[in-house]
Each structure stands twice: as C-alpha cells, then as structure tokens.
Amino acid sequence: MEAISTAGQRPGNPGRWVALGLIAFIDLILLYGVTMMYASGEIAFALLVLLIVTTGTWVFISNKGYSYRYVYPALLGVSVFIVFPLLYTVNVAFTNYSSSNLLPLERVKAIHMAKTYRTPGESYSFKAYEKDGHYQLLFISNKDSDKHLVSAPFGELTEPGEITTRLSSELPDGNELAFRDTIRIRHILKMLKIVLPDGNTLSMTSLREFGPQAKIYDEGPNDSLIDRRNGDILTPDMTTGYYVDNTGEQIGPGFTVFNGWDNFVKVVSDPGIQGPFMQIFTWTLTFSALSVLFTLIIGLLMACLVQWEPLKGNGVYRLLLILPYAVPAFISILIFRGLFNQNFGEINMLLNMLFGVQPEWFSNGFLAKTMVLIVNTWLGYPYMMILCIGLLKSIPDDLYEASAIDGATPLQNLFKITIPLIIKPLIPLLIASFAFNFNNLVLIALLTDGAPNIIGATTPAGATDLLVSYTFRIAFGQYGQDYGLASAIATFIFLMVGVIAWLNLKATKRFTE
Amino acid sequence: MIVQPRNLKYRVWAARIFMILFLCLIMFPFLMIISVSLRSGNFATGDLVPTNPSLEHWYLAFGIPWENADGSVIQPPFPVMLWLWNSIKVSFVSTILILLLSTTGAYAFARLRFKFKEHMLTAMMILQMFPAVLALVAIYSLFDKLGNYIPWLGLDSLGSVTVAYLGGLALHIWLIKGYFETIDQSLEEAAAIDGATPWQAFRYVLLPLSVPILAVVFILAFITSVAEYPVASVLLQSMDNLTLAVGSRQYLNPQNYLWGDFAAAAVLSGLPISIIFLLCQRWIVGGLTAGGVKG
Numbered sequence: 014m015e016a017i018s019t020a021g022q023r024p025g026n027p028g029r030w031v032a033l034g035l036i037a038f039i040d041l042i043l044l045y046g047v048t049m050m051y052a053s054g055e056i057a058f059a060l061l062v063l064l065i066v067t068t069g070t071w072v073f074i075s076n077k078g079y080s081y082r083y084v085y086p087a088l089l090g091v092s093v094f095i096v097f098p099l100l101y102t103v104n105v106a107f108t109n110y111s112s113s114n115l116l117p118l119e120r121v122k123a124i125h126m127a128k129t130y131r132t133p134g135e136s137y138s139f140k141a142y143e144k145d146g147h148y149q150l151l152f153i154s155n156k157d158s159d160k161h162l163v164s165a166p167f168g169e170l171t172e173p174g175e176i177t178t179r180l181s182s183e184l185p186d187g188n189e190l191a192f193r194d195t196i197r198i199r200h201i202l203k204m205l206k207i208v209l210p211d212g213n214t215l216s217m218t219s220l221r222e223f224g225p226q227a228k229i230y231d232e233g234p235n236d237s238l239i240d241r242r243n244g245d246i247l248t249p250d251m252t253t254g255y256y257v258d259n260t261g262e263q264i265g266p267g268f269t270v271f272n273g274w275d276n277f278v279k280v281v282s283d284p285g286i287q288g289p290f291m292q293i294f295t296w297t298l299t300f301s302a303l304s305v306l307f308t309l310i311i312g313l314l315m316a317c318l319v320q321w322e323p324l325k326g327n328g329v330y331r332l333l334l335i336l337p338y339a340v341p342a343f344i345s346i347l348i349f350r351g352l353f354n355q356n357f358g359e360i361n362m363l364l365n366m367l368f369g370v371q372p373e374w375f376s377n378g379f380l381a382k383t384m385v386l387i388v389n390t391w392l393g394y395p396y397m398m399i400l401c402i403g404l405l406k407s408i409p410d411d412l413y414e415a416s417a418i419d420g421a422t423p424l425q426n427l428f429k430i431t432i433p434l435i436i437k438p439l440i441p442l443l444i445a446s447f448a449f450n451f452n453n454l455v456l457i458a459l460l461t462d463g464a465p466n467i468i469g470a471t472t473p474a475g476a477t478d479l480l481v482s483y484t485f486r487i488a489f490g491q492y493g494q495d496y497g498l499a500s501a502i503a504t505f506i507f508l509m510v511g512v513i514a515w516l517n518l519k520a521t522k523r524f525t526e
Numbered sequence: 527m528i529v530q531p532r533n534l535k536y537r538v539w540a541a542r543i544f545m546i547l548f549l550c551l552i553m554f555p556f557l558m559i560i561s562v563s564l565r566s567g568n569f570a571t572g573d574l575v576p577t578n579p580s581l582e583h584w585y586l587a588f589g590i591p592w593e594n595a596d597g598s599v600i601q602p603p604f605p606v607m608l609w610l611w612n613s614i615k616v617s618f619v620s621t622i623l624i625l626l627l628s629t630t631g632a633y634a635f636a637r638l639r640f641k642f643k644e645h646m647l648t649a650m651m652i653l654q655m656f657p658a659v660l661a662l663v664a665i666y667s668l669f670d671k672l673g674n675y676i677p678w679l680g681l682d683s684l685g686s687v688t689v690a691y692l693g694g695l696a697l698h699i700w701l702i703k704g705y706f707e708t709i710d711q712s713l714e715e716a717a718a719i720d721g722a723t724p725w726q727a728f729r730y731v732l733l734p735l736s737v738p739i740l741a742v743v744f745i746l747a748f749i750t751s752v753a754e755y756p757v758a759s760v761l762l763q764s765m766d767n768l769t770l771a772v773g774s775r776q777y778l779n780p781q782n783y784l785w786g787d788f789a790a791a792a793v794l795s796g797l798p799i800s801i802i803f804l805l806c807q808r809w810i811v812g813g814l815t816a817g818g819v820k821g
C-alpha cells in the first residue's frame with residue numbers, strides 16, 4: 014500500500030488544473046457566504062463555514078492531505094449533521110429558547126421600536142392608481158374634501174421608504190385600483206412614509222386611511238426603551254428574557270437569554286416534570302427490553318423453523334414472514350392505529366364478535382402499553398429472524414447429528430447447542446436493537462402520540478411516551494414549544510445513549526477478539 | 527444423512543400448522559387494509575369480504591374525483607401522488623449523495639493509512655447511535671438560518687430534508703468498509719505497481735468488485751429515507767411539500783378520520799417499496815447479516 018499512499022499528483026496534468034479551478038470557484042462562493050453571514054451578525058455560522066473552507070481547501074490541494082480527500086466529505090456530513098447539532102442542543106439547553114422567547118434581544122427591540130401610536134392631526138382617506146407596474150396614491154383630506162394630494166410614483170418596495178406628495182387638482186395617471194386590489198398591495202403601503210408638503214409625515218393607519226403616527230419608544234442606554242408619551246422606561250430583564258416596565262410588568266414578546274442550569278434543575282426537581290420523567294424513563298427501559306426479548310424469541314423460533322429441512326417450502330415461508338419488514342414502518346404503524354381503534358377498529362369488532370369485549374386500547378394505560386408492544390414485536394421480529402438465519406447457517410450440522418444419535422429433544426438442541434453458539438455474535442446486535450428501540454420515536458408518534466395522558470404532569474406527557482417522543486412533544490408539540498427544556502432532556506438522553514453505545518462497543522470488541 | 531427421530535412426521539405437521547396459524551396472524555393487517563380500501567364510505571363497519579365493494583378510495587388515492595350514485599362528487603382529500611413524488615425525489619437524491627460520500631469514505635478507512643483513523647471510526651460509531659430526533663431543535667434552527675442565505679435549503683423546502691438525511695451516512699460507511707475488507711488488497715497493489723493512482727485503483731479495480739454491497743446500501747438508504755418521519759415532520763410545513771410518511775398521518779386525525787381513504791393510499795404507496803424489498807431480499811439479508819445494524 015506504500016506505493017499508493019505516497020503517489021502524488023503528476024504535475025502538468027490538465028485534470029489537476031480543472032480541479033484547482035473548481036476548488037477556487039467553490040471557495041469563492043463559500044467565502045462570499047461567510048462575508049454575508051458575518052455582516053448579518055451570525056458569527057458562529059461564519060466561523061463554522063470558514064473552518065470548512067480552509068480545511069477543505071487544504072485537504073484537496075496539499076499532497077499531505079491526500080488520504081483525507083476520501084474521508085473529508087463524509088466527515089463533513091457527520092460533523093455538520095451530528096456533531097454540530099449535538100453541541101447546539103447542549104447550548105440551547107442552557108437558554109430559555111421557547112415559543113414565547115423565540116427571538117434574540119435585538120429583534121425584540123426592533124419590534125418595540127417599530128410600534129407606533131396615533132398622534133393628533135389631519136387624516137386622509139386614499140385611493141391607489143396603477144400604471145405599468147407603478148403605483149400612485151391619491152389622498153383626500155377627511156376635513157376638507159377639496160384638498161387633493163398626489164404622491165410620487167413608486168414600485169415594489171422591500172424596505173420602508175419615504176414618498177413625497179404634492180397638491181394637485183388632477184387625478185393621477187393609470188387605473189384606479191379596486192378595494193380588493195388595494196388590499197393585495199397592503200404590504201407595500203404599510204412600508205410607506207408619506208411626506209406632506211408642510212413636512213409632516215403620514216403612515217397607514219387602516220386599510221382605507223393614512224394618518225399621522227409617531228413611534229412610541231426612543232432608544233435609551235443599555236438596550237432600554239423610553240416611552241415618548243409618559244417617559245416610562247422599559248428595561249430588558251436578562252434573567253427572565255422579557256422587557257419590564259416601571260411596575261415590573263413583563264411586556265411580550267420575550268427574547269432568548271442564557272439561564273444557566275435552570276432547565277436541568279427543572280427536570281430533576283419540578284414534581285410536574287420529574288414525576289412523569291421517571292415514569293417515562295422506566296417505561297422506556299421496559300419497552301426496549303421487552304421489545305428485544307419478544308422479537309428475539311419469535312425471530313429465533315421462526316428462523317429455526319424456516320431453516321428446518323423436513324419442512325418443505327421454506328423459501329415461501331421466509332418470504333411471507335419477512336413481509337412486515339418490507340412494508341415501510343410508517344404505513345404498518347398507521348394501519349395498526351386504525352385496526353386498534355376502539356369504536357370501529359377491526360380488532361375490537363373481532364373481539365366483540367368472539368368474546369363480547371371491546372378493550373379501550375388508547376385510553377387505558379396498561380392496554381395502550383400492551384398494544385405498543387404487540388405492534389413493535391410484529392414490526393421487529395423479521396429483523397431478528399434475518400439475523401438468526403445468518404447466524405444459524407454458521408453452526409456445523411454434525412453437532413445436531415451427534416445430538417440426534419444421543420436422542421436429544423429439539424428443546425435440548427435449542428438450549429444446549431443453538432443458543433450458546435449464536436449468543437456471542439448476537440449480543441452486540443441485541444444492544445444495538447435495544448438502543449434503536451430506546452429511540453423509537455416513529456412508533457410512538459404515529460401509533461399513540463403518547464396517549465393516554467399522565468394526570469398531574471405539567472408538560473405534555475403520556476403513559477406510552479418514550480423519552481424521545483416526550484422530548485419531541487415538548488419541543489414541537491401543539492401546546493407551546495419549549496426548546497430549552499426539550500434540549501435539556503435531550504442532553505440527558507444523549508448521556509444515556511452514550512453509555513449504551515459505549516457498552517455496545519465494549520461488547521463488540523470482546524466478542525470479536 | 528442426519529439421523530431422523532421416529533415421530534418426525536407428526537413434528538413436521540405440527541410445525542406446518544403452527545406456521546400457517548402464525549402466518550395468518552401476520553398477514554391479518556395486510557388483508558384487512560385491502561378489504562378496508564374496497565369498502566364504500568369512511569367509517570363503514572363492514573365485513574372482511576366487502577358486501578358492496580367500491581373503488582371510490584382508489585380513485586381518490588390516484589387524485590381522481592369520485593362521483594357517487596346520487597350525483598354528488600367527492601374531491602380527493604390529499605395530494606397523495608404529489609407526496610409520493612416528493613418522497614421519491616428526496617430519497618433518490620439523498621441516497622445518491624449518501625452512496626457517493628460513504629463509498630469514498632469507506633475506501634479511505636479500509637485501504638489508506640492516515641492519522642486518527644481508528645479514532646474517527648470509533649467516534650463515528652458512537653455518534654451514529656445518537657438519534658437525529660434528539661437534535662431536531664438544532665437541525666430546525668440550522669435550516670432556519672441556512673434558509674436566509676440559500677432559500678432552497680430553508681425550512682419547508684424539500685432541499686433541506688434531502689440534505690438533513692445525509693447525517694445517516696456513518697452507518698453505511700461501516701457496512702461498505704466491512705465489504706471492502708473482504709476483497710483482496712493485492713489486486714489494487716498490482717494496479718499501483720502498474721502506475722495507477724489511488725483514485726484509479728479505487729475507481730477501476732475496487733469499485734467494479736463492490737457492486738453487490740453498493741446495491742444493498744442503495745436500497746437500505748432509499749427505504750430509510752422514504753420511511754423517515756421525525757425530521758421531515760419538523761422541517762416540512764405546507765401541504766404540497768410533505769413527504770408521504772408525514773402526509774399519510776393526516777388521514778387518521780381523530781377529528782377527521784379517513785380510514786378508507788388511508789387504506790387505499792397506504793396500499794398504493796407501500797406496494798412499490800415492498801416489491802423492491804422482496805425482490806432484493808436475498809442481498810439485503812446478506813448485507814444485514816454482514817453489517818448487523820438496522821437503520
């Protein structure tokens with residue numbers, strides 16, 4: 014291999030110049046992006062991209078970096094989509110980022126700064142005229158109906174702009190827009206600041222009127238805001254993430270601030286969170302362990318049967334048995350969601366016909382858990398079966414011949430020969446399967462969505478929720494989104510999954526060496 | 527030949543009966559869903575074999591309005607074909623990208639020597655265990671900000687979902703690397719002695735020998751992307767941009783329970799993937815037992 018890894022690029026190769034040109038081109042585009050990001054204040058992102066650009070260029074130009082050329086894109090993918098989100102999540106866990114504290118301080122300040130109030134003065138109703146994609150406004154004074162003002166023409170605006178007006182006795186050129194069409198261009202009208210001949214300014218106060226308006230707040234020191242009307246001062250509270258006025262009242266919207274370990278402390282100590290958290294944690298462990306156990310039992314049994322030669326038509330059996338694995342999980346899970354429906358699901362119809370019972374699969378905690386396990390076993394056993402078939406093939410036949418001569422029963426064969434021989438290579442796979450089920454969001458999100466709810470929980474928590482689906486619902490659920498808290502829980506799960514991963518690696522090493 | 531016990535005949539029959547009963551249990555949901563898709567109405571509590579079969583759900587699934595006997599017309603509730611097309615687009619592009627990146631990565635890990643190789647491999651293995659679900663807040667925010675600079679990568683765009691799926695490539699690197707290691711290195715060394723660069727040895731010697739594992743990875747990655755739910759459900763918002771996995775959820779809202787329409791759509795959308803999977807099952811089984819990880 015020495016010959017390969019030291020072989021450099023031959024100089025003068027035209028392909029090399031094309032490659033260099035391509036790299037330069039990509040670099041230019043990315044550097045432009047970096048400048049844009051830096052200019053708009055996204056310093057973390059700008060640094061990240063800058064890092065990618067420099068390391069990437071080095072790897073693809075330098076001869077020393079030759080081996081890295083092959084891994085660089087893959088590593089980049091892994092870092093951008095796994096490592097970076099991981100770090101970002103831990104970072105968010107220390108903030109109060111949520112649907113009520115969504116924006117950074119500057120944006121919230123800008124929202125307050127843009128607030129206006131109606132000042133005394135003359136207001137005008139208006140009509141819009143259009144000609145060749147340009148608009149003109151005609152203002153008619155509400156006090157003095159003979160007073161007509163015509164604005165200068167304007168087109169599409171992307172940011173607020175000033176438009177001058179003049180007194181005129183003539184109507185503007187072009188067609189008068191119907192009220193409906195006026196509404197259509199209201200996003201432009203809202204940005205207009207109309208300057209009257211006497212120097213006063215107007216802005217849009219309603220869909221039919223422009224009137225004199227003024228900003229409520231002036232900028233004060235240290236990001237505070239000063240109310241023009243009464244001199245009140247709003248100060249940003251950096252612990253709660255809201256602007257507060259003199260009386261201490263919070264004024265929305267909130268902004269994102271770092272709040273230290275608050276979220277973590279909340280998970281550990283708030284009884285409304287901690288109670289459900291422990292319950293969900295226990296259920297997650299039970300669910301993963303039982304899923305692995307059930308799928309293993311059925312999978313191994315089926316693998317043994319399918320491999321058994323006297324049973325003819327093994328290929329057909331295998332094909333049919335593998336079917337639950339072939340259908341995309343999201344479809345099967347939704348099918349079960351319908352089949353288990355309490356009122357018109359087919360399973361309850363069948364049970365009603367046979368035994369006269371109609372179990373409440375979705376509102377009874379225990380039954381819901383049973384249902385989740387049934388569905389997951391149904392979904393998961395083909396995978397175990399496939400693995401077991403592969404492992405069974407490696408057991409030499411003469412072991413079974415010898416045991417048959419000794420008159421062993423099938424059960425003795427299973428426990429004395431089969432299981433001891435396949436358990437070693439199976440253990441890492443079982444741990445991986447445990448980890449997969451530990452994080453089986455799709456099953457819960459599509460089947461029960463956590464239902465039934467746990468009573469007394471302050472966060473949306475359900476009896477069938479796994480830790481991931483619980484986190485998912487806190488972060489993206491319907492009742493207010495608390496990204497900070499969700500990230501704190503995610504961080505806890507990261508640690509737990511990390512331990513599982515580490516165990517798996519240990520187990521793999523021990524059993525492969 | 528193996529020594530046979532005397533009661534073999536009974537055992538075979540017992541096994542056969544057990545197998546058939548088990549298969550009935552396994553097939554029940556599939557038969558039921560086909561039956562539901564042929565019933566008329568959306569909350570019919572019909573028999574296993576529909577008493578008055580109707581194709582209305584199938585028409586609606588294909589996006590064709592259905593006219594009832596009394597002349598009233600039902601419009602298709604959701605753009606299923608569009609969702610299916612979105613899913614195919616996203617999965618196809620992301621799978622191709624995953625295949626490109628993971629093949630070259632696996633080649634370097636299997637054949638080339640460089641610093642930190644072992645560390646990188648271990649780190650990737652552990653990182654892969656963390657589900658993308660937990661980093662959803664970060665992924666959401668990442669694409670929200672990216673969208674300010676590159677609109678087709680922003681929220682509610684198929685581009686963002688396609689790119690987000692690239693995070694799953696570490697697993698495939700492991701699968702392909704395992705396969706590369708079974709191929710004799712002396713083949714490439716011979717090529718290197720003849721003056722081939724590592725790239726040429728990879729492209730003209732190793733790659734043609736690895737077609738089977740590449741096919742397996744292609745199918746696995748494709749199916750994983752088609753069935754992916756959490757990331758797509760967070761990144762996509764507007765009705766026309768949904769993928770099938772997110773879209774089909776809309777059928778079974780408690781307030782709007784379109785059981786019959788869902789059944790037809792489910793059969794329609796599950797069929798192509800299931801057929802591909804069953805046709806390729808032999809290779810997939812081989813690839814899975816070699817790599818031993820489920821996506």
